[in-house]
Amino acid sequence: MAETQLAILFTSIALVVIGLYAAIFVDNIIKKIIGISFIEEGANLFIVGIGYKAGGIVPILMPNMDPAWFASNASYPLPYGLVLTSIVIGASTLAVMLALVMVLYRKYGTLSTSVMLADTSKQEEYNE
Amino acid sequence: MKLYDQLFYVVKRFKKLFSPGPVTNADVSGSITAEIFIIVSIVIASLLLRHVSVLLAGFVTLILAVVLITNIPLIPKFRIEQEDSLNKMLFYAIIALGFIVIFLYWGGNLV
Amino acid sequence: MNELIPLMVIVPMMAALLLSAFSKYDKLIRILAFVVAICLPIIPIVSNYGLHFFGGYEPMVDNVTNILYHPAITYSFDFMQQCFIAMIGLLTFLVVFIYLSKYKKVSGPYLFLLFMGTSAATALILTDDIFHMFVFFEILALAQVGIVAASSIEYSYEMALKYMILGAIGSPMMLLGIGFLLAMTGTVNVTDIVAILRGGLLNVTSPVFLLSLGLIFFGWLYASGLPPFHTIKSGIYSKAEPHAAALLQSFTVISMISIVIIMFRIYSSLPIFEVFIVLFSVIAMILGVSMALTQTDFRRMIGFLAVGELGFIGLGIGLGTQFALTAGLFQALNEIVITALLFIGFGAIVHSTNEVDTRKLGGLLAYHPKVGIMLLIGGLAMAGVPPLNGFQSKLMLVQASLSCGYPELSILTIMVSIATFVVFVKTFYSMFLRPKPHDLEVADKEVPKAMVFTMLILLIVIFALGLFPNVVTSGISNYVGGLLL
Numbered sequence: 001m002a003e004t005q006l007a008i009l010f011t012s013i014a015l016v017v018i019g020l021y022a023a024i025f026v027d028n029i030i031k032k033i034i035g036i037s038f039i040e041e042g043a044n045l046f047i048v049g050i051g052y053k054a055g056g057i058v059p060i061l062m063p064n065m066d067p068a069w070f071a072s073n074a075s076y077p078l079p080y081g082l083v084l085t086s087i088v089i090g091a092s093t094l095a096v097m098l099a100l101v102m103v104l105y106r107k108y109g110t111l112s113t114s115v116m117l118a119d120t121s122k123q124e125e126y127n128e
Numbered sequence: 129m130k131l132y133d134q135l136f137y138v139v140k141r142f143k144k145l146f147s148p149g150p151v152t153n154a155d156v157s158g159s160i161t162a163e164i165f166i167i168v169s170i171v172i173a174s175l176l177l178r179h180v181s182v183l184l185a186g187f188v189t190l191i192l193a194v195v196l197i198t199n200i201p202l203i204p205k206f207r208i209e210q211e212d213s214l215n216k217m218l219f220y221a222i223i224a225l226g227f228i229v230i231f232l233y234w235g236g237n238l239v
Numbered sequence: 240m241n242e243l244i245p246l247m248v249i250v251p252m253m254a255a256l257l258l259s260a261f262s263k264y265d266k267l268i269r270i271l272a273f274v275v276a277i278c279l280p281i282i283p284i285v286s287n288y289g290l291h292f293f294g295g296y297e298p299m300v301d302n303v304t305n306i307l308y309h310p311a312i313t314y315s316f317d318f319m320q321q322c323f324i325a326m327i328g329l330l331t332f333l334v335v336f337i338y339l340s341k342y343k344k345v346s347g348p349y350l351f352l353l354f355m356g357t358s359a360a361t362a363l364i365l366t367d368d369i370f371h372m373f374v375f376f377e378i379l380a381l382a383q384v385g386i387v388a389a390s391s392i393e394y395s396y397e398m399a400l401k402y403m404i405l406g407a408i409g410s411p412m413m414l415l416g417i418g419f420l421l422a423m424t425g426t427v428n429v430t431d432i433v434a435i436l437r438g439g440l441l442n443v444t445s446p447v448f449l450l451s452l453g454l455i456f457f458g459w460l461y462a463s464g465l466p467p468f469h470t471i472k473s474g475i476y477s478k479a480e481p482h483a484a485a486l487l488q489s490f491t492v493i494s495m496i497s498i499v500i501i502m503f504r505i506y507s508s509l510p511i512f513e514v515f516i517v518l519f520s521v522i523a524m525i526l527g528v529s530m531a532l533t534q535t536d537f538r539r540m541i542g543f544l545a546v547g548e549l550g551f552i553g554l555g556i557g558l559g560t561q562f563a564l565t566a567g568l569f570q571a572l573n574e575i576v577i578t579a580l581l582f583i584g585f586g587a588i589v590h591s592t593n594e595v596d597t598r599k600l601g602g603l604l605a606y607h608p609k610v611g612i613m614l615l616i617g618g619l620a621m622a623g624v625p626p627l628n629g630f631q632s633k634l635m636l637v638q639a640s641l642s643c644g645y646p647e648l649s650i651l652t653i654m655v656s657i658a659t660f661v662v663f664v665k666t667f668y669s670m671f672l673r674p675k676p677h678d679l680e681v682a683d684k685e686v687p688k689a690m691v692f693t694m695l696i697l698l699i700v701i702f703a704l705g706l707f708p709n710v711v712t713s714g715i716s717n718y719v720g721g722l723l724l
Binding site: 146 | 398401404405408409412446449450452453454456457460461466467468469470471474511514515517521524525526528529530532533535596597598645647648650651654655658661662665668669
């Protein structure tokens, strides 16, 4: 039991760390966004890992099941419900980010963060 | 006399701060206010360390006061660090995350 | 009458969906938006206090351990929530009113964003469920990004994308923190988590618990725009349309206090939690006000001031006594009103001159005396001049920090107030009082009546809260006393 859960936790930590690395050090905005979605997926995987139970059954109470047996064998359903919501939110965040990148790519013609998302306060402050 | 020259230099640096466009009286006096405000408030805030250790608070306050006053055009430096570029924002965000996690791990049991 | 509690969230959300679906019919969505906006401040006022359990799942007592469990998502509605929801409802009404009267052709999706933001902020402050809080925190962030990107101001897309990328780092961290809490306690209901902690079933000094605090705290910093996120927060205020910026700052304040109250309930047994809140609040005060002093774009300047004022709220909550918490929450209520007034007032100036650089403005008092005087009162309220409401809450904060044994914080509070005053006087002078530059063209048109009306209403609230603070503070104090038990 412990091995599977540990593997899940280590994978999720690896995903978060790789994602953070990409978000900080990679200049291409698309790769940056891929890194960011890695962080999100790492967090989701972690929460899935919480609900894991070795040899557990699907947490749906069928009519002919003994509730006491069910309670001791079913995996914990709450994290799965949460992760489902969180995946939907992550997808919509991703969509909005990519849409904004599309608009900005048309304006600048590059995907480099240091060009596209540089400091703009100087240009806009005093334009004749 | 040297300090006076330095103060004069500060005003010149402020002109560069507002470089494209004119510099008005109000802007420069605002920047000087900000300069003094930042020095005084950081020194006063560092006095809060006395709840950890009085000796530490004394040292930190003195050192901060000397360092801040001798580096006086502080506002241009602060403004460069707080500009709108994504890379700087991300850098400080990650630094803050590391700071929070490290100090919680060490200080959670102590305080 | 507790059925009204979920309606505070459902009504704006439903209205948002309908407005976006029927965006072709201009007249219909105008009427619908106006009617719903009027309902928003009324619902919390007529509703009774109490709890609402979604799906009707009442709390259950576990027969073995004798602990009460909350299986449903729970909304709790008390005096504090009533104040804030009524205030944000009033503000939404005023902002929607300005928007409807400003444009001949209204946009359904834009109204969708405004109402969705209101709905998310309301849910944030009502909820007693830490994952529910996360979901609405994300929805609120998306709505804010949409509002910023929808303004046609230069570089607004860039700012929206920056905000989004930083948020996409902050919110998974918060989710991880929630995951740690869930792993340790097996529940996401705050009341249950607190009961488990009080029962001594969880080691509060374990590294996992501390790490969950750190990660949720980081998410909170992003939501509230305290350093290191103060630059992006002031940036999005300056890139939104002025009336939308007034709403955005209220969302920020609401999300700040609702998340911090949940964190306070869970983590207040750790002294370092309060140390951290005070630390970041002090940094926010210093950096926010000092950056505001050097800005030449007045929208950006109010943005930084708004962030600096957030430090006061954090200070009150970080001190952690009943009086200090009351002061912090009262300051939050005041800040929503005052900053909204400033954003809308300066928006009127943008409307008539099309200029945001203070160096190019001047002599506007002759053109817009009404707006000038109302802005002056708003600025004085923000700086804490009696008898306005900012004075009452800042005085309470100074007293609270003195009685907690931190005179340095009182001095800092007063200094930041003075610096705020300097910022305001400097901007007011260069915009309204000094001679008009020759090349400045002031369009000879009246400030929209809707804006003047809005400012008048907000001024009335400012005076009312300043003259009779007890109406609010006594109720909030009772609520805080319940938190600290």
